[in-house]
Amino acid sequence: MNNILNNRKSVLACLLMVSVSLFAQQQEGKYTIRLDKPEQTIWGLGIEIQNDAIGSGNIGLPNEVIAIPNNLEKSERKRLYKDMLKGFRYCRLAMGLYFRGLDKEGKRFQERYPNQLNDLKELMKGSKMEGISLEYWSVAPFWKSNNAFIGGTLKSTDAAFLNDFGDALVDDAKFLDSNGLKVRMWGLQNEAGQHVKPKGYIAPPQKPVDPNDKMANQSFSTTEYFDAEVYLKAFKAVAPKIKSAFPEAIIMADSWDGHLGLIAEEIKKDSVALKHVDAWVLHRIGADSNILIDDAVKYNSNTDGKYVFTNEFEYFNYTKNDEINDGNFVNTAQTIMNWMTFTNSPTWFWLHALKPTYNEEAQSFALGIWRPYNDDNFNHFKNIQKGHWDYVPRNFNAIAGFLKYMPWDSKRYHIDEGTVLKDNRIMAYKTPKGKLVIVLTNRSGKPFQFNVVPNTKGNFKGYRYTPYQKDVSIGKQSGEKFNALVPNHAVEFWVEQ
Known part of the structure; x- marks a missing residue:
C-alpha cells in the first residue's frame, strides 16, 4: 500500500x-x-436490473409490474441476455425497491408478483452472470420507524431487536441464494452515508420546496441513517451473521463515501466492525473521470487494506433537461479505467441495464430502453415496440468493449x-x-x-x-x-x- x-x-x-x-x-x-x-x-463488471416498478424521475413505487425480463417478449429476453448482459459478472439487486414482496409480518422479502424469482434466475443463467450483489435500499417495513419503504429509520437499536433484525436479513439472503441467485456481494444500505450528520449538527432553515428541482423531489425506497452510530450498531449485528452464512461474499460499506465518510469513521473505531468490511464502496455518480487522478492520494489513503470501488455510475442529465452526449461516452470509459488504474479497483458497476420508455431518467440511467405493454405513447422512442428494447448507444458503447475484451479475472x-x-x-x-x-x-x-x-x-x-x-x-x-x-x-x- x-x-x-x-x-x-x-x-x-x-x-x-x-x-x-x-x-x-x-x-x-x-x-x-x-x-x-x-x-x-479485475473481477469483472456489474449491472443493476429493474425488476419492479419505480415512478418516472424516481418518484414513487407504482403497483403495476414494470420489470425486466417480465415485460419482454421471449425473443427480446434472449437478445438482452446475449447481446447486452453477456460479460457482466454481477447483478445488483435493489432490495426493498426492485425486490419488495413481503411476508405477512412485513419482516422478510419474497416475490411481489408471480415468477419474479424465475425471471431473475432465467436472466442470470441466460447472461451467464455469476451472482448477485444484494444491497438494501430499504429493509422490510416491520423494522422501520414508519413501517414503510420510503423514508424512516430503524425502530430500535436494542440488542434483542438487532439480533432478530440480523436473522431476518440472513434469511433474505438465504431465500434468494436457495432460489438460484447466488449471493456474491452484500450491503446493509445503499447510499447509507448520504444523510448522516456530524455530532452537534444544526440544520439550516428549511427552504421552500422547488417543484422544478428534480433531484430534491425524488421519492423512493430508503432507510435513513442520520447517525453513523446507528449504522455501526446495525452493521455489527448483521455483518457477522452474513459472513458466517456466506463466507465468500464481499461485504460492502457504505455505498456513498466509502472509507472517506462519517460511517467509516465510526467503523474504524470498532475492530469487530472493521474486520467484517471487505470493501469500501463509493458513489461518484456522473463525475468527471479526472477526479480519480486529481484525488488519487485521498482515494488510496486510510483504506485499512480493503478493496475500494464504485457500485453505481450513471448521469443526471435529465434533471437539466439534457441528453447524454458524446463527452459522456468517453467519460464513462475513462471512469472505468481510472477507478482501476488510480485506485486499483477490482470491479465497477453501471446503474441500469434497461429503463422503461416513460421514465424520464431512462437515457441518463440505462444502457437501453424497453417499452412496457401499458405504454401506448409512441411519440417518444417510436422505434421501440411493446415488449421490445433498444440501446442507448452513448452509454452501452462506452462499456461494451470491456464486456467483450476484458474477461473476468x-x-x-x-x-x-x-x-x-x-x-x-x-x-x-x-x-x-x-x-x-x-x-x-x-x-x-x-x-x-x-x-x-x-x-x-x-x-x-x-x-x-x-x-x-x-x-x-x-x-x-x-x-x-x-x-x-x-x-x-x-x-x-x-x-x-
Whole structure:
C-alpha cells in the first residue's frame, strides 16, 4: 500500500507541473507497459436490473409490474441476455425497491408478483452472470420507524431487536441464494452515508420546496441513517451473521463515501466492525473521470487494506433537461479505467441495464430502453415496440468493449506514462489466457497518437468504439512498433493475437 501511495503522489506532482495549455497542445504520448509490475486482478463488471416498478424521475413505487425480463417478449429476453448482459459478472439487486414482496409480518422479502424469482434466475443463467450483489435500499417495513419503504429509520437499536433484525436479513439472503441467485456481494444500505450528520449538527432553515428541482423531489425506497452510530450498531449485528452464512461474499460499506465518510469513521473505531468490511464502496455518480487522478492520494489513503470501488455510475442529465452526449461516452470509459488504474479497483458497476420508455431518467440511467405493454405513447422512442428494447448507444458503447475484451479475472499491469493526460487515457491487462490487451481513449478534440512499448513481440488487432458504432475492426499493430492514432471521441481495444 505504501508503494501505491508513493506512486500516486508522484503522479499528482507531475500533474501540478504540467500546465493546462500543454495538455491542449499535446497530440501524442509515449507509454511503456511494465509487464514486470502486475497490479490487481479485475473481477469483472456489474449491472443493476429493474425488476419492479419505480415512478418516472424516481418518484414513487407504482403497483403495476414494470420489470425486466417480465415485460419482454421471449425473443427480446434472449437478445438482452446475449447481446447486452453477456460479460457482466454481477447483478445488483435493489432490495426493498426492485425486490419488495413481503411476508405477512412485513419482516422478510419474497416475490411481489408471480415468477419474479424465475425471471431473475432465467436472466442470470441466460447472461451467464455469476451472482448477485444484494444491497438494501430499504429493509422490510416491520423494522422501520414508519413501517414503510420510503423514508424512516430503524425502530430500535436494542440488542434483542438487532439480533432478530440480523436473522431476518440472513434469511433474505438465504431465500434468494436457495432460489438460484447466488449471493456474491452484500450491503446493509445503499447510499447509507448520504444523510448522516456530524455530532452537534444544526440544520439550516428549511427552504421552500422547488417543484422544478428534480433531484430534491425524488421519492423512493430508503432507510435513513442520520447517525453513523446507528449504522455501526446495525452493521455489527448483521455483518457477522452474513459472513458466517456466506463466507465468500464481499461485504460492502457504505455505498456513498466509502472509507472517506462519517460511517467509516465510526467503523474504524470498532475492530469487530472493521474486520467484517471487505470493501469500501463509493458513489461518484456522473463525475468527471479526472477526479480519480486529481484525488488519487485521498482515494488510496486510510483504506485499512480493503478493496475500494464504485457500485453505481450513471448521469443526471435529465434533471437539466439534457441528453447524454458524446463527452459522456468517453467519460464513462475513462471512469472505468481510472477507478482501476488510480485506485486499483477490482470491479465497477453501471446503474441500469434497461429503463422503461416513460421514465424520464431512462437515457441518463440505462444502457437501453424497453417499452412496457401499458405504454401506448409512441411519440417518444417510436422505434421501440411493446415488449421490445433498444440501446442507448452513448452509454452501452462506452462499456461494451470491456464486456467483450476484458474477461473476468484479467490482470492489470502498470504503465509508465511520460505525462498523465486526462483526455487521453491508457490501461493494459492480460486475460486469464495470457493475452495482452491495451485500452486507449481520446476526448482531446483532435486525433491523438499513442506510441506504446508493449514489451511483447506479439501482434495486436484493434477494435474501435464510438458514441455511434461499436466493435469496428481497425487493423493491426506490431508489438515491436505500436503507434495507434485514435480519433476524437473514441475508445479502442488492442488485443494481442
